Amino acid sequence: MAETAVDTVPGTDDPAATRSGLWGVITFWGLHAWVLAYCGVVLSAFYIQFAMGEFPCPLCMLQRYGMFLSSLGALFVIMQARRGELTTARYAQGLGMGLIGVLAGASVSVRQILLHIKPGDEGYGDPVLGIHLYTWAFITFAIVMIYVGVALMLMPRGIPHAPAAGSALHKVSTAIVWIFIGVVAANVIAIIFLEGFAPVLPDDPASYNLIDQLTGH
Protein backbone atom coordinates (compact mmCIF):
# COMPACT_ATOMS: atom_id res chain seq x y z
CA MET A 1 0.00 0.00 0.00
CA ALA A 2 2.79 2.37 1.00
CA GLU A 3 4.69 1.48 -2.15
CA THR A 4 1.63 2.25 -4.27
CA ALA A 5 1.38 5.62 -2.61
CA VAL A 6 5.00 6.38 -3.47
CA ASP A 7 4.54 5.10 -7.02
CA THR A 8 1.60 7.41 -7.59
CA VAL A 9 3.09 10.65 -6.34
CA PRO A 10 2.15 13.21 -9.00
CA GLY A 11 4.96 13.75 -11.43
CA THR A 12 6.86 10.61 -10.48
CA ASP A 13 4.60 7.85 -11.77
CA ASP A 14 4.39 9.24 -15.25
CA PRO A 15 7.37 8.00 -17.27
CA ALA A 16 7.22 10.98 -19.58
CA ALA A 17 7.35 13.40 -16.66
CA THR A 18 10.29 11.75 -14.92
CA ARG A 19 12.59 10.56 -17.71
CA SER A 20 13.74 13.95 -18.67
CA GLY A 21 16.27 14.30 -21.46
CA LEU A 22 19.93 14.43 -20.76
CA TRP A 23 19.95 13.53 -17.06
CA GLY A 24 17.97 10.37 -17.76
CA VAL A 25 20.44 9.35 -20.46
CA ILE A 26 23.43 10.13 -18.21
CA THR A 27 22.08 8.11 -15.29
CA PHE A 28 21.13 5.19 -17.58
CA TRP A 29 24.66 4.94 -18.92
CA GLY A 30 26.11 5.71 -15.49
CA LEU A 31 24.53 2.49 -14.28
CA HIS A 32 26.14 0.64 -17.19
CA ALA A 33 29.49 2.19 -16.29
CA TRP A 34 29.00 0.91 -12.74
CA VAL A 35 28.29 -2.64 -13.94
CA LEU A 36 31.02 -2.59 -16.58
CA ALA A 37 33.60 -1.16 -14.15
CA TYR A 38 32.99 -4.00 -11.72
CA CYS A 39 33.24 -6.49 -14.58
CA GLY A 40 36.61 -4.94 -15.41
CA VAL A 41 37.74 -5.14 -11.79
CA VAL A 42 36.80 -8.81 -11.50
CA LEU A 43 38.34 -9.63 -14.90
CA SER A 44 41.56 -7.95 -13.70
CA ALA A 45 41.36 -10.10 -10.56
CA PHE A 46 40.97 -13.15 -12.85
CA TYR A 47 44.15 -12.10 -14.67
CA ILE A 48 46.03 -11.89 -11.38
CA GLN A 49 44.53 -15.22 -10.30
CA PHE A 50 45.13 -17.23 -13.47
CA ALA A 51 48.03 -15.50 -15.24
CA MET A 52 50.05 -14.52 -12.17
CA GLY A 53 49.09 -17.51 -10.05
CA GLU A 54 47.77 -15.64 -7.00
CA PHE A 55 44.91 -17.42 -5.31
CA PRO A 56 42.11 -15.24 -3.91
CA CYS A 57 41.54 -15.52 -0.17
CA PRO A 58 37.98 -15.76 1.21
CA LEU A 59 37.95 -12.02 2.00
CA CYS A 60 38.99 -11.25 -1.61
CA MET A 61 36.13 -13.42 -2.84
CA LEU A 62 33.69 -11.71 -0.48
CA GLN A 63 34.70 -8.37 -1.95
CA ARG A 64 33.89 -9.69 -5.43
CA TYR A 65 30.59 -10.85 -3.92
CA GLY A 66 29.92 -7.29 -2.68
CA MET A 67 30.72 -5.91 -6.14
CA PHE A 68 28.22 -8.29 -7.73
CA LEU A 69 25.57 -7.61 -5.08
CA SER A 70 25.81 -3.88 -5.73
CA SER A 71 25.88 -4.37 -9.52
CA LEU A 72 22.64 -6.34 -9.25
CA GLY A 73 21.00 -3.15 -7.95
CA ALA A 74 22.22 -1.30 -11.04
CA LEU A 75 21.14 -4.19 -13.29
CA PHE A 76 17.69 -4.16 -11.66
CA VAL A 77 17.25 -0.48 -12.60
CA ILE A 78 18.68 -0.96 -16.10
CA MET A 79 16.27 -3.78 -16.93
CA GLN A 80 13.27 -1.92 -15.49
CA ALA A 81 14.20 1.13 -17.59
CA ARG A 82 14.61 -0.99 -20.73
CA ARG A 83 11.11 -2.41 -20.25
CA GLY A 84 9.64 1.05 -19.62
CA GLU A 85 8.51 -0.05 -16.14
CA LEU A 86 10.84 2.12 -14.08
CA THR A 87 9.26 4.40 -11.48
CA THR A 88 10.89 6.62 -8.89
CA ALA A 89 10.20 4.01 -6.21
CA ARG A 90 11.78 1.19 -8.24
CA TYR A 91 14.77 3.39 -9.06
CA ALA A 92 15.21 4.06 -5.33
CA GLN A 93 14.96 0.33 -4.62
CA GLY A 94 17.70 -0.43 -7.13
CA LEU A 95 19.95 2.30 -5.77
CA GLY A 96 19.29 1.01 -2.24
CA MET A 97 20.34 -2.49 -3.29
CA GLY A 98 23.48 -1.04 -4.83
CA LEU A 99 24.29 0.98 -1.73
CA ILE A 100 23.84 -1.96 0.65
CA GLY A 101 25.98 -4.10 -1.67
CA VAL A 102 28.87 -1.64 -1.63
CA LEU A 103 28.55 -1.15 2.13
CA ALA A 104 28.84 -4.93 2.59
CA GLY A 105 31.84 -5.06 0.25
CA ALA A 106 33.47 -2.04 1.88
CA SER A 107 33.12 -3.67 5.31
CA VAL A 108 35.15 -6.64 4.06
CA SER A 109 37.73 -4.32 2.45
CA VAL A 110 38.15 -2.35 5.66
CA ARG A 111 38.60 -5.57 7.61
CA GLN A 112 41.34 -6.70 5.23
CA ILE A 113 43.02 -3.28 5.20
CA LEU A 114 43.09 -3.29 9.01
CA LEU A 115 44.57 -6.82 9.02
CA HIS A 116 47.62 -5.45 7.21
CA ILE A 117 47.79 -1.90 8.50
CA LYS A 118 50.60 -2.36 10.98
CA PRO A 119 54.01 -0.96 10.01
CA GLY A 120 56.20 -3.65 8.48
CA ASP A 121 53.27 -5.76 7.24
CA GLU A 122 53.69 -6.26 3.51
CA GLY A 123 50.01 -7.04 2.94
CA TYR A 124 48.33 -9.88 1.06
CA GLY A 125 49.36 -10.37 -2.56
CA ASP A 126 51.27 -8.05 -4.84
CA PRO A 127 50.27 -4.37 -4.98
CA VAL A 128 48.95 -2.89 -8.22
CA LEU A 129 50.20 0.66 -8.88
CA GLY A 130 51.46 0.68 -5.30
CA ILE A 131 48.12 -0.19 -3.74
CA HIS A 132 46.88 -3.62 -2.68
CA LEU A 133 43.78 -5.02 -4.34
CA TYR A 134 41.63 -4.81 -1.21
CA THR A 135 42.46 -1.11 -0.89
CA TRP A 136 41.56 -0.62 -4.56
CA ALA A 137 38.32 -2.44 -3.83
CA PHE A 138 37.54 -0.03 -1.02
CA ILE A 139 38.21 2.92 -3.34
CA THR A 140 35.74 1.52 -5.89
CA PHE A 141 33.12 0.97 -3.16
CA ALA A 142 33.56 4.59 -2.03
CA ILE A 143 33.16 5.83 -5.62
CA VAL A 144 29.88 3.90 -5.98
CA MET A 145 28.63 5.33 -2.67
CA ILE A 146 29.27 8.82 -4.03
CA TYR A 147 27.57 7.88 -7.31
CA VAL A 148 24.47 6.66 -5.47
CA GLY A 149 24.41 9.85 -3.38
CA VAL A 150 24.55 12.02 -6.50
CA ALA A 151 21.89 9.90 -8.23
CA LEU A 152 19.59 10.32 -5.23
CA MET A 153 20.17 14.08 -5.25
CA LEU A 154 19.13 14.20 -8.91
CA MET A 155 15.81 12.40 -8.25
CA PRO A 156 13.22 12.49 -9.67
CA ARG A 157 14.78 14.36 -12.58
CA GLY A 158 17.50 11.78 -13.24
CA ILE A 159 15.32 8.71 -13.67
CA PRO A 160 17.22 6.56 -16.21
CA HIS A 161 15.90 6.66 -19.73
CA ALA A 162 16.64 3.67 -21.99
CA PRO A 163 17.25 3.96 -25.74
CA ALA A 164 14.63 2.57 -28.10
CA ALA A 165 14.52 -1.20 -28.46
CA GLY A 166 16.43 -2.36 -31.52
CA SER A 167 18.71 0.68 -31.63
CA ALA A 168 22.47 0.35 -31.60
CA LEU A 169 22.65 1.77 -28.06
CA HIS A 170 20.07 -0.76 -26.89
CA LYS A 171 22.32 -3.51 -28.24
CA VAL A 172 25.30 -2.01 -26.41
CA SER A 173 23.24 -2.11 -23.22
CA THR A 174 22.33 -5.76 -23.89
CA ALA A 175 26.00 -6.61 -24.46
CA ILE A 176 27.01 -5.03 -21.15
CA VAL A 177 24.29 -6.94 -19.29
CA TRP A 178 25.50 -10.22 -20.80
CA ILE A 179 29.13 -9.40 -20.05
CA PHE A 180 28.08 -9.01 -16.41
CA ILE A 181 26.18 -12.30 -16.39
CA GLY A 182 29.19 -13.99 -18.04
CA VAL A 183 31.61 -12.60 -15.44
CA VAL A 184 29.38 -13.79 -12.58
CA ALA A 185 29.15 -17.24 -14.22
CA ALA A 186 32.95 -17.35 -14.63
CA ASN A 187 33.33 -16.50 -10.96
CA VAL A 188 30.98 -19.33 -10.02
CA ILE A 189 33.21 -21.75 -11.98
CA ALA A 190 36.37 -20.30 -10.39
CA ILE A 191 34.90 -20.78 -6.91
CA ILE A 192 33.90 -24.37 -7.67
CA PHE A 193 37.49 -25.10 -8.71
CA LEU A 194 38.85 -23.36 -5.58
CA GLU A 195 36.46 -25.00 -3.12
CA GLY A 196 36.24 -28.44 -4.64
CA PHE A 197 33.76 -30.48 -2.64
CA ALA A 198 34.16 -28.29 0.48
CA PRO A 199 31.24 -26.00 1.40
CA VAL A 200 33.45 -22.92 1.85
CA LEU A 201 36.78 -21.59 0.59
CA PRO A 202 39.97 -22.58 2.42
CA ASP A 203 41.39 -19.74 4.54
CA ASP A 204 44.68 -19.60 2.66
CA PRO A 205 44.21 -21.27 -0.73
CA ALA A 206 47.37 -22.49 -2.46
CA SER A 207 45.85 -24.71 -5.17
CA TYR A 208 42.58 -25.61 -6.83
CA ASN A 209 40.89 -28.03 -4.45
CA LEU A 210 38.67 -29.57 -7.11
CA ILE A 211 41.66 -30.58 -9.26
CA ASP A 212 43.49 -31.88 -6.20
CA GLN A 213 40.49 -33.90 -5.09
CA LEU A 214 39.81 -35.33 -8.54
CA THR A 215 43.44 -36.24 -9.14
CA GLY A 216 43.99 -37.52 -5.59
CA HIS A 217 46.77 -35.09 -4.65
Place this chain on the structure above:
Amino acid sequence: MILLLVIALLVWRGANRGVVIALWIVGVVAMVGLFRYHVTSVLDLSF
Protein backbone atom coordinates in the same frame (compact mmCIF):
# COMPACT_ATOMS: atom_id res chain seq x y z
CA MET B 1 27.76 -16.97 -5.91
CA ILE B 2 25.40 -19.31 -7.74
CA LEU B 3 22.55 -17.39 -6.08
CA LEU B 4 23.87 -14.12 -7.54
CA LEU B 5 23.98 -15.70 -11.01
CA VAL B 6 20.39 -16.88 -10.58
CA ILE B 7 19.32 -13.36 -9.49
CA ALA B 8 21.07 -11.81 -12.51
CA LEU B 9 19.26 -14.20 -14.86
CA LEU B 10 15.93 -13.51 -13.13
CA VAL B 11 16.47 -9.76 -13.48
CA TRP B 12 17.29 -10.25 -17.16
CA ARG B 13 14.15 -12.31 -17.72
CA GLY B 14 11.98 -9.74 -15.92
CA ALA B 15 10.96 -11.97 -13.03
CA ASN B 16 8.64 -10.73 -10.30
CA ARG B 17 10.22 -7.80 -8.47
CA GLY B 18 9.40 -9.23 -5.05
CA VAL B 19 11.16 -12.51 -5.87
CA VAL B 20 14.26 -10.68 -7.10
CA ILE B 21 14.49 -8.47 -4.01
CA ALA B 22 13.79 -11.38 -1.64
CA LEU B 23 16.55 -13.49 -3.23
CA TRP B 24 18.88 -10.50 -3.19
CA ILE B 25 18.26 -10.10 0.57
CA VAL B 26 19.08 -13.80 0.99
CA GLY B 27 22.32 -13.03 -0.87
CA VAL B 28 23.17 -10.25 1.57
CA VAL B 29 22.44 -12.50 4.55
CA ALA B 30 24.63 -15.22 3.01
CA MET B 31 27.46 -12.73 2.59
CA VAL B 32 27.18 -11.63 6.22
CA GLY B 33 27.18 -15.29 7.27
CA LEU B 34 30.28 -16.07 5.20
CA PHE B 35 31.99 -12.99 6.59
CA ARG B 36 31.25 -14.12 10.16
CA TYR B 37 32.47 -17.64 9.31
CA HIS B 38 35.79 -16.52 7.84
CA VAL B 39 36.54 -13.68 10.26
CA THR B 40 37.34 -15.37 13.52
CA SER B 41 40.35 -13.49 14.87
CA VAL B 42 40.33 -10.24 16.82
CA LEU B 43 42.20 -7.43 15.09
CA ASP B 44 45.46 -6.65 16.83
CA LEU B 45 45.67 -2.92 16.33
CA SER B 46 48.03 -2.05 19.19
CA PHE B 47 50.95 -0.21 17.63
